[in-house]
Structure formats: C-alpha cells, structure tokens
Amino acid sequence: xxxxxxSDRPTYLGQTAITGVGYTDLERASRRSVLSLALAACRRALxxxxxxxxxxxxxxxxxxxxxxxxxxxxxxxxxxxxxxxALDLNLGGQAPCFAVMHAAMAIASGAxxxxxxxxxxxxxxxxxxxxxxxxxxxxQYRYPMGLTAYPQYVAMWxxxxxxxxxxxPDDLAEVVLAQRRYAALNDRAMVRSQMSKDEYLAEPxxxxxxxxxxxxxxxxxxxxxxxxxxxxxxxxxLRPVIIQGAAWATGQRPGTDIADVLAWPDYxxxxxxxxxxxxxxxxxxxxxxxxxxxxxxxxSSVPLMAMEGLGLVDRGEAIDFVRAGETWLDGALPVxxxxxxxxxxxxxxxxxxxxxVLQLQGRGGARQVDGAKTCVVTSxxxxxxxxxxxxxx
Amino acid sequence: xxxxxxxxxxPEIDDDSREWWDRLRDERLSVARCSSCGHRFFPPAPxxxxxxxxxxxxEDVSGRGSVYSWVTVHRALDPVxxxxxxxxxxAVDLDEGPRIFxxxxxxxxxxxxxxxxxxxxxxxxQPLVGFGPDPRS
Numbered sequence: 001x002x003x004x005x006x007s008d009r010p011t012y013l014g015q016t017a018i019t020g021v022g023y024t025d026l027e028r029a030s031r032r033s034v035l036s037l038a039l040a041a042c043r044r045a046l047x048x049x050x051x052x053x054x055x056x057x058x059x060x061x062x063x064x065x066x067x068x069x070x071x072x073x074x075x076x077x078x079x080x081x082x083x084x085x086a087l088d089l090n091l092g093g094q095a096p097c098f099a100v101m102h103a104a105m106a107i108a109s110g111a112x113x114x115x116x117x118x119x120x121x122x123x124x125x126x127x128x129x130x131x132x133x134x135x136x137x138x139x140q141y142r143y144p145m146g147l148t149a150y151p152q153y154v155a156m157w158x159x160x161x162x163x164x165x166x167x168x169p170d171d172l173a174e175v176v177l178a179q180r181r182y183a184a185l186n187d188r189a190m191v192r193s194q195m196s197k198d199e200y201l202a203e204p205x206x207x208x209x210x211x212x213x214x215x216x217x218x219x220x221x222x223x224x225x226x227x228x229x230x231x232x233x234x235x236x237x238l239r240p241v242i243i244q245g246a247a248w249a250t251g252q253r254p255g256t257d258i259a260d261v262l263a264w265p266d267y268x269x270x271x272x273x274x275x276x277x278x279x280x281x282x283x284x285x286x287x288x289x290x291x292x293x294x295x296x297x298x299x300s301s302v303p304l305m306a307m308e309g310l311g312l313v314d315r316g317e318a319i320d321f322v323r324a325g326e327t328w329l330d331g332a333l334p335v336x337x338x339x340x341x342x343x344x345x346x347x348x349x350x351x352x353x354x355x356x357v358l359q360l361q362g363r364g365g366a367r368q369v370d371g372a373k374t375c376v377v378t379s380x381x382x383x384x385x386x387x388x389x390x391x392x393x
Numbered sequence: 394x395x396x397x398x399x400x401x402x403x404p405e406i407d408d409d410s411r412e413w414w415d416r417l418r419d420e421r422l423s424v425a426r427c428s429s430c431g432h433r434f435f436p437p438a439p440x441x442x443x444x445x446x447x448x449x450x451x452e453d454v455s456g457r458g459s460v461y462s463w464v465t466v467h468r469a470l471d472p473v474x475x476x477x478x479x480x481x482x483x484a485v486d487l488d489e490g491p492r493i494f495x496x497x498x499x500x501x502x503x504x505x506x507x508x509x510x511x512x513x514x515x516x517x518x519q520p521l522v523g524f525g526p527d528p529r530s
Contacts, residue, residue, distance in 0.1 A: 130470060131470045131471065133402070133471060135405060137407060137409065137410075138436070139404075139405060140404035140405050140406060140407075140410060140414075141404075141435075141436050141493070141494060142482075142494050143402040143404070143471075144401060144402050144403065144404050144516075144519065144521055145398065145482055145494065145495060145496045145521055145522075145523070146398070146400060146402075146466060146469070146471070146473075146474040146477055146480055146482060146496070147464075147466075147482045147494055148402065148470055148471040148474070149470040149471070151470065152464050152466060152470065152482070155464040156462050156463070156464050156482075156484055157462070159462045159463060159464060160461060160462040160484075160505075163462070163505045204467065204468075205465070205467040205468075206467060206468045206470075207464050207465065207466050207467060207468070207470075208464060208465040208466075208467060208479075209464070252442070253442050256438075262435070262436065262484075262492060262493070262494060263434065263435070263436075263442065263491075263492070267461070267462055267484075
C-alpha cells in the first residue's frame with residue numbers, strides 16, 4: 001500500500017483512560033425510544049465509573065442513516081449542566097475507536113474533562129442497516145443489478161480473501177465456531193448456542209460465501225463508555241484502562257462514501273492494514289505485545305483480515321490460527337471474547353470496545369483472559385477504520 | 394448469453410455520471426481516463442483519483458476482463474430482487490484497468506481469473522452491464 005506521511009507518537013496518548021462501561025439489554029424489539037436507550041447506557045457508564053452527570057462536559061456518538069440521537073439530546077436528558085465538547089459522527093462500525101481517540105485528544109488538550117462515548121439504536125425494530133436503501137453517488141453503480149447491502153459488499157471482499165488464501169467459504173466456519181464458544185459464556189449474547197461444523201454447513205447462504213451465522217445479528221440496544229484523564233481515572237471506582245495507542249486510517253481510493261467499495265484496489269486488505277503502522281508506532285508496542293484482541297466482526301471474514309492486517313498473524317494464516325484454537329482463552333491470542341458482533345449483537349463495535357475494557361479490568365467473568373494487560377481493538381470492516389491499543393495502569 | 398434480471402433499482406444518475414449512462418444506452422461501455430496522467434478509472438468522477446487533476450474524459454473500452462471476485466445472492470436484501478434469487482454479481486477487472494460490478498449472465502459457476510466479456514442488456518428499458526464468457530478465451 002502506498003504510504004503518505006507518518007508521525008511520531010502523538011502527544012495525547014498515554015494520558016487518558018476509559019473507566020466505566022454501560023449497556024442496555026440487547027433485544028430484538030426494545031419497545032423504547034433510541035433516546036431512552038442512549039440515556040440508560042450512559043447513566044450506567046457513569047454509575048460504573050462512580051461519577052455524577054454534572055461532571056460530564058463532553059459527549060460523542062456516531063450514527064448511520066439517521067438511526068440514532070444526537071449527543072446534545074443525551075446531554076439534555078442526563079441533565080449535564082455545561083457541555084463543552086460534542087461530536088456527532090456520521091459513521092458506522094469504523095467509529096467507536098475513533099470516537100474514543102478523539103475524546104482522548106479533547107481531554108489531553110484541555111478541551112474537555114469527562115467524555116461519554118455511546119452508540120444507541122433500534123437496529124432491529126427500527127432502521128436496519130442490512131436492508132436500508134440509501135441515496136449516495138456510488139449507489140448507481142451497484143444497486144441497479146442487485147448489489148444493495150453491506151453483507152453483499154463485505155462478501156465480495158471475503159470471496160477474494162478466500163481465493164488468495166487458498167480457502168473455501170466453508171473455512172469461515174472456524175470463526176463462527178470459535179466465537180460461538182465464547183458466546184456461551186456471555187449472558188448478553190443474542191446467540192449463546194455452540195455450533196458444530198456440520199450444523200454450520202447446513203445453514204443457508206444469505207450471500208455466498210456468507211451463511212446466516214457468518215452475519216452479525218441486528219439488535220436494539222445501546223452501549224457507552226466514559227473517557228477521562230488518567231489522573232482522574234485513578235481516583236474513580238475501577239482500574240483505569242489506558243489509551244496507549246490509537247489510529248484512524250484509510251488508503252488511496254477509499255471511495256466516495258462508506259459503502260463505495262468498488263474502487264478499493266485490494267479486497268484482501270482492509271482498514272486494519274492501512275492503520276497498522278500508525279497504530280503500533282503510536283504506542284511503541286507491537287502485535288506480539290498484545291494479550292488479547294477484540295476485532296470488529298460484522299461478518300466472519302472481517303476479524304481474519306484484521307488479524308492479518310495488524311500483523312497479529314502472517315498473511316493467509318488467520319483461518320489456521322483460529323482452527324488451531326489459538327484464539328480461545330488458553331491460546332496464543334484470545335480474540336472476540338464476548339462472541340463478537342456475530343453472537344452478542346450489532347452495536348456497531350461499541351460493544352467490541354466495551355468488552356476490551358471489561359477484560360482489562362478483570363471483569364470478564366467466565367470468559368476472563370487470565371492476566372490480560374494489553375488489548376488491541378478495531379473498528380471497521382472495509383476501506384476506513386480505527387483501532388486502539390489499551391492497557392492496564 | 395442472456396442476462397435474465399427481473400428486479401431493478403433505477404440508477405440515480407447525476408451530473409458526474411450522465412454521460413457514462415448515455416453511452417451505455419448507445420451500447421458503449423466506457424471508463425474515465427485522465428488526460429493529464431493517463432490513469433483510467435471507474436466510476437467517472439470530476440477529478441482523477443490518482444493525480445487529483447480535472448482533465449477526465451470517458452473512453453470506450455473493449456468489455457473484456459477477468460473475474461476478480463463475486464457473490465451469489467440467495468436472500469434478496471432488497472425485496473425488489475425477490476424474484477431474482479439466486480443471482481451472481483461479479484467484480485471484473487477490465488483489461489483497460491478499472492474494476493466494475495456486473496451480473497453474471499448465464500449459469501456457469503464463476504472462477505477467479507476467468508475471462509469474461511461485457512454484455513449490455515436492458516431491464517424495464519434501463520441498460521445495464523453484465524458479463525458472460527469471453528468466446529475468444
């Protein structure tokens with residue numbers, strides 16, 4: 001990939017931390033407003049952190065296709081007396097690590113002190129991303145013939161990845177089976193049943209190479225985290241999770257919008273590869289320093305590309321790595337310990353990030369990775385995306 | 394090689410794409426070419442994504458290319474295509490360089506690198522690009 005300018009370690013890193021997390025239930029029909037979901041998740045993140053809403057002065061969120069509520073509305077509902085920082089990103093799964101990265105910049109620079117980052121949506125009973133027809137300049141080159149939705153775009157990349165890796169669609173089962181195993185240990189997961197390879201192969205194709213279990217489960221729900229300075233975090237309820245590394249990146253020809261996948265030259269490398277050098281340089285650590293990884297997985301092929309793109313495994317080796325059990329609790333690198341978006345549900349990666357926080361705080365319960373001190377988190381599946389490296393204090 | 398497509402979402406044609414669709418109506422498949430750096434690209438755009446300059450014109454292409462990737466849709470995610478499933482959409486690397494999406498015309502299973510030739514067909518009067526086997530290969 002052709003590279004542009006790179007930088008030394010950004011000065012804002014290592015000074016901020018994530019403290020608490022908050023979730024609502026994840027459901028197929030919440031029967032409540034998105035605003036109500038957002039408020040509930042944010043309140044729980046504050047309770048978890050042990051601070052009052054009056055101390056919050058920043059709020060950040062992301063949404064797609066008008067599926068959520070603005071930070072201002074949530075600040076209003078929480079009774080925040082003085083908001084100094086608000087960011088509403090028009091992004092999907094590429095956003096959570098970037099939103100936290102941006103909050104960290106705001107806090108380190110003094111623009112804000114305590115920033116809530118949330119994602120809230122009725123993604124199942126309301127706007128469903130997987131079948132929403134959107135108006136965009138790129139749509140005219142795919143919609144007319146029936147290429148209309150993310151599962152199909154990502155599947156187009158997955159096929160090429162399988163071709164170049166010398167694999168077949170059936171090999172994607174490894175990711176599904178491994179993440180189902182974790183989901184069985186996660187009360188929040190929408191799907192908690194384990195799956196055999198035969199059961200996987202009997203599932204119908206949605207869009208070949210993806211069968212039903214290769215696709216995330218759209219849900220109603222919300223998830224929030226609180227970002228603050230490391231100094232303040234040390235005086236809160238929970239062990240600070242330090243934001244050590246962060247990057248957002250894309251490469252040349254990222255398209256004209258987040259669904260414009262056509263012109264990206266190499267469907268076997270996604271945003272993870274584009275941001276890897278910046279990410280590792282930003283924290284002075286490397287792939288071998290990670291104790292676990294929470295990798296965005298709207299579809300089963302995506303964490304494979306992230307593992308390879310970040311250099312956690314060699315190119316073409318991710319499926320074998322998963323098949324060998326190396327992503328399980330006692331493996332070389334536990335991955336997606338909550339069962340991923342495939343099993344827990346599609347909160348567009350906010351829950352992927354929250355799981356990393358729980359793990360580093362030792363709150364993973366039956367799925368806790370022993371002695372987890374470092375974790376890499378990714379957000380995004382296609383051209384652009386973001387990532388964080390988190391550590392214990 | 395027939396391309397049997399029932400459903401259609403009409404393209405939202407804009408100022409940057411109108412000429413490309415007009416040429417397709419004349420059964421001409423084209424890509425954009427930058428007269429400054431020579432880069433050929435698709436879809437057409439106001440500037441060249443390689444050098445950023447504005448000197449971009451359409452140029453007709455052979456329609457020949459190789460299969461880069463494909464998907465076969467078994468569940469229509471837009472109900473408009475409910476009568477079409479299963480259907481296959483190819484990503485084809487044209488010999489001139491750019492990549493383009495198009496329906497697979499015919500029943501053969503695609504293969505990576507397979508040689509294909511563009512077929513321009515119409516659905517409800519709307520011309521679209523599909524791909525069938527290249528008889529030369």
